[in-house]
Amino acid sequence: AQSVTQLDSQVPVFEEAPVELRCNYSSSxxxxxxxxxxxxxxxxxxxxxxxxxxxxxxxxxxxxxEFNKSQTSFHLRKPSVHISDTAEYFCAVSDRGxxxxxxxxxxxxxxxxx
Amino acid sequence: EADIYQxxxxxxxxxxxKITLECSQTMGHDKMYWYQQDPGMELHLIxxxxxxxxxxxxDLSSESTVxxxxxxxxxxxxxxxxxxxxxQYLCASSEDLGKPGANVLTFGAGSxxxxx
Numbered sequence: 538a539q540s541v542t543q544l545d546s547q548v549p550v551f552e553e554a555p556v557e558l559r560c561n562y563s564s565s566x567x568x569x570x571x572x573x574x575x576x577x578x579x580x581x582x583x584x585x586x587x588x589x590x591x592x593x594x595x596x597x598x599x600x601x602x603e604f605n606k607s608q609t610s611f612h613l614r615k616p617s618v619h620i621s622d623t624a625e626y627f628c629a630v631s632d633r634g635x636x637x638x639x640x641x642x643x644x645x646x647x648x649x650x651x
Numbered sequence: 652e653a654d655i656y657q658x659x660x661x662x663x664x665x666x667x668x669k670i671t672l673e674c675s676q677t678m679g680h681d682k683m684y685w686y687q688q689d690p691g692m693e694l695h696l697i698x699x700x701x702x703x704x705x706x707x708x709x710d711l712s713s714e715s716t717v718x719x720x721x722x723x724x725x726x727x728x729x730x731x732x733x734x735x736x737x738x739q740y741l742c743a744s745s746e747d748l749g750k751p752g753a754n755v756l757t758f759g760a761g762s763x764x765x766x767x
Contacts, residue, residue: 580758635751
């Protein structure tokens, strides 16, 4: 069975400060890894994904995440946040062996203050 | 611009009513899903479909049913709504990347259901 733990339910941060949203997973098989973002009153949108290749993946709006297999982590970072980054962020995994399941964490609410 | 559409966005109904939440996608994806989302909780998969006439229940027990008569349409029905069904329901689809299990999901905006 797989599980995803997002270690912080809420992260308040000032504008232009760096932020890290932590994600750890548990799985007996190899996984694909994802971060999704949900803005208020909207559905989830894919932010970035790790499928293969470089363990450091980046989004178009400055976020990055690094797959650490030994620590089973996929933390999300941004060096300088904007007010517009205020949203809920979900870490997720799926089984490389196939199947329909994507397992989500409970989410981390990022609140960027002016 | 959304490629997956859910209606209604908000619905308040009384106990015992039958409701259908609509979901349509324009991307031609074979795989479609329904998730249930409650505040502070993981998203839970309640139904999925691999293609036309193929539907399965997910991990979370649900009294809802789904159908997949057309590729683009995946409605969810509750025959008799109860207050315990109050939740946000998210529809999603995923494209085939040629990598089994690489389910890159595209979500609709959600349908928020309140049952009084």
